[in-house]
Amino acid sequence: MIAFGDRLGLAFDRFGHLCVGIDPHSWLLAKWGLDDSPTGAREFGLRVVDAAHGLAGIVKPQVSFFERHGSAGFAALERVLAEARSAGLVVIADAKRGDIGSTLDAYGEAWLRPRSPLEADAVTLSPYLGVGSLRGTLAYAAENGKGVFVLAATSNPEAARVQLARLPEADTTVAADVIDQLTAWNAGQEPARFGSAGAVIGATIDPRTFGIDIDADQPHNALPVLAPGFGHQGADVADQRRIFGSLSTGLIVSESRSILEAGPDGLADAISRRSEEVEKHRG
Ligand SMILES: O=c1ccn([C@@H]2O[C@H](COP(=O)(O)O)[C@@H](O)[C@H]2O)c(=O)[nH]1
DSSP states (O other): OOOHHHHHHHHHHHHOSEEEEEOOOHHHHHHTTOOSSHHHHHHHHHHHHHHHTTTOSEEEEBTHHHHTTHHHHHHHHHHHHHHHHHTTOEEEEEEEEOOOHHHHHHHHHHHHSTTOTTOOSEEEEOOTTOGGGGHHHHHHHHHTTOEEEEEEEOSSGGGHHHHTOBOTTSSSBHHHHHHHHHHHHHHTSOOOSBOSEEEEEOTTSOGGGGTOOSSSOOOSSBOOEEEOOBGGGSBOGGGHHHHHGGGGGGEEEEESHHHHTTHHHHHHHHHHHHHHHHHHTOO
16 A cells, blocks of 8 residues: 555656646536536536646535535436546545544545545545544555645635644744644654644745744655645745745645636646646756
């Protein structure tokens, strides 16, 4: 079994650091000439997978846009996940799950269990019930060659009030504490190029403001960083080094709308241009 962090490293080497979001918003479905239905969402997802194959290494289906269609939406998502994985893409299910540990274990099984109907390569998790509540799922992911991305400093402005809050017992913020706990967890695992526990850090924020260390060396089990906020939300890939510093090593540049609005016919070109742009600015 290949560790998630080594698979991620191979995807970076072959295709670069761009991650194409699969977000079938109703307005995008209309723009693509597809129905706002489970079938429309499935077709949308499959076309993104087809266009990304060979041009990008990572895709991130946004679960909510399938979930809003109910069980048929989940069936559509199952198909998109399966096709993306069999195309060799690293698939991050953006489901943002969080709960008490014993319940979260079931979410872990849903998204990360080999041969589960919703099997992905990684899933996004919320630490709002405490990073400790995620530990069982972190271990389950690592045992199965999977990854997780835990929300630390998200791209939306409303989040700062919670994520910038300071811990009473330590001179650190909630966001930096999440990163520190993930880094410590990765350090205790079998060595791989990247750890199986990654963080979500929005490209629209300044990690230093949150007390996040962007100068630390990233030797092995480096922290993978899923970074939404580029493109439509305003962050510029030209600034990736300045924003993320040494965390750029494991940076996953995630864009959805800015690529998807190219439409089905312009999609492959948009992915290819965006990927070149991302690599040009990695320095
Ligand atoms: O902090 C976060 C965490 C997740 N997201 C998700 O990423 C995409 C962003 O879409 P764009 O169209 O590129 O803005 C979307 O699925 C969000 O739910 C985020 O934006 N910020």
